[in-house]
Amino acid sequence: LxxxxxxxxxxxxxxxNCVVRDPIDPLIEVHGQPRVRIPFGDLAARYMLNGMGYFNPHQSENYIMSAVAYVRFFFRYMLRTQPLLIWTWFWGAYATLWISLRTHWLPAMRDPMLVDDKVRSIAARAQATPSMVRKLNVLHVPSATNNPFRIARELWLDRAFFLLVSLFLAWQVVLHINIALPISPLWVFVPALIFMLPYAAYASSVRATVFETPxxxxxxxxxxxxxxxxxxxxxxxxxxxxxxxxxxxxxxxxxxxxxxxxxxxxxxxxxxxxxxxxxxxxxxxxxxxxxxxxxxxxxxxxxxxxxxxxxxxxxxxxxxxxxx
Known part of the structure; x- marks a missing residue:
């Protein structure tokens, strides 16, 4: 203040996407050691964006693109310097999802004898009163990690999952037809294209929510x-x-x-x-x-x-x- x-x-x-669940008591216990609970947005920057070459995690215009723009960017800049970019994205997105969900539900490390001292210390440094600190803490929005599907969608993991399911179903169709009538494996492209239609409709309907809400x-x-x-x-x-x-x-x-x-x-x-x-x-x-x-x-x-x-x-x- x-x-x-x-x-x-x-x-x-x-x-x-970036709210700290308990800023007054930010520490949690992980494998017997105190650790700072890191919100989903910061974990995504650490494990995913920082490993994806040319993206600046602190400027959303630099990394929020359409699927076509991502493909164009990959072939122009990353094909030679980072050809395994898809693996980097998938591993980083999975690590972000797993760590976000694991740490979000862990209880905060609190010393009941120091609760009021912490609030008074924060208030003194913020030129506020302990009452203001407690009330402002209540105003913080709920974390997006409360909805695992929402953060999976932000990481594009939902589209990756549906794509794999579509390809798996297409392959199963060809295998079952091949039992009764031997056909070439190349026929898998026909059901794959059919299954791609609902997938494309879903993928085009998804919109990024990063910084969309004021x-x-x-x-x-x-x-x-x-x-x-x-x-x-x-x-x-x-x-x-x-x-x-x-x-x-x-x-x-x-x-x-x-x-x-x-x-x-x-x-x-x-x-x-x-x-x-x-x-x-x-x-x-x-x-x-x-x-x-x-x-x-x-x-x-x-x-x-x-x-x-x-x-x-x-x-x-x-x-x-x-x-x-």
């Missing part, structure tokens, strides 16, 4: 305002710089500071380096925020995308005085 007027959070606790909804914004009193929220996580009004709160997304590119040759930039700058207002009314770009090649590298004209706290005070 910055300056009493701004709630600053990375934002992952409001994303079902991190801050009007209901959530209202609750955050009532809990913290903040009129301004700064998130990151989605790496999409923006400023918008959500309920009683002005939402800023700081975008990303590291450079991101759309192609492995690093010639097509994905946006600019952006950040949120909070500073005292010139009229002394409080603090104002700016969403800025950093253009290193220019003489004046800082360029404001959006700037508040006055502090939202002072605006609330004026309205309260007018109402009185």
């Amino acid at each position: 910055s300056g009493g007027d701004t709630y600053v959070s990375h934002g992952h606790q409001y994303d079902p 991190l801050l909804t009007p209901t959530l914004a209202e609750l955050i305002f009532k809990i913290t009193g903040a009129r301004r929220v700064v998130f990151g996580h989605t790496h999409q710089p923006k400023c918008e009004q959500v309920g009683p709160i002005t939402l800023y997304n700081g975008g990303f500071w590291s450079r991101a590119f759309a192609d492995p040759e690093c010639t097509i930039r994905l946006g600019e380096q952006t950040f949120v700058w909070i500073h005292p207002a010139e009229d002394g009314s409080g603090r104002v925020a700016e969403l800025c770009e950093w253009k290193a090649a220019e003489e004046m590298p800082v360029r404001s995308i959006y700037a508040e004209t006055h502090s939202p706290v002072s605006e609330v005070s004026i309205r309260a005085g007018a109402g009185a």
